[in-house]
Amino acid sequence: MMNIEEIEKILPQRYPFLMLDRVTDIKAGEYIRAYKNVSANEEYFNGHFEEKPVFPGVLTAEAMAQASCLLIKKSIPDLKATLFYITNMKLRFFKTIIPGDRVDINVKVVKIVRTGGIFETEAVVNSYIVAKGEMTFACK
């Protein structure tokens, strides 16, 4: 398990763009399970949307990406790269995420090399898959 302080030691993202609150399980080279608690107080709900707050899908993708980056760093501890760029992403969204939801992010390794990685990922709320797909990253 990793708490927020431990996550911040690895990821460069900070408020308002750190999209993970906790890692519940991680196995280097294989998988990571993390989550984000979505609060009604978050800034983007002022405009997305004023009458009906919905957690932006791009931020679900960002949460998946951040979990994948943690997994790369844990899988290759001596990796010098600090920045990760999404080079390809195929995601399908099934259900909206709203304030109060806990979004579980599950990521599984397809392939990791020192220059990047490919991951299968899903976002789960209350045991329902709300988004799933595949992401490719380059490390610099």
Place this chain on the structure above:
Amino acid sequence: MVKITAQNLEGQLRTLISEIVETEPEKITLDAKFVDDLGMDSMMALEILAAIEKKYKIQIPEEELGKLKNLKEIINLTEGYLKARL
């Protein structure tokens, strides 16, 4: 399971690569250079490697990434790992 012959391996790999590089299969000739002729980048090469591993249930080490220069080399590489699996 369909037996993999040299002809259908070439066709399967051409289709697989064309989907990742997002180009017409006929442009992927045996000698067309992935980077210079087809605009492929290193992460597309990684996607091709992972797709080949998944399709043929083989493991190809990271060191082989640099060898993915054209279709002919990918066929040779894949054939080598398929034979090693048998």
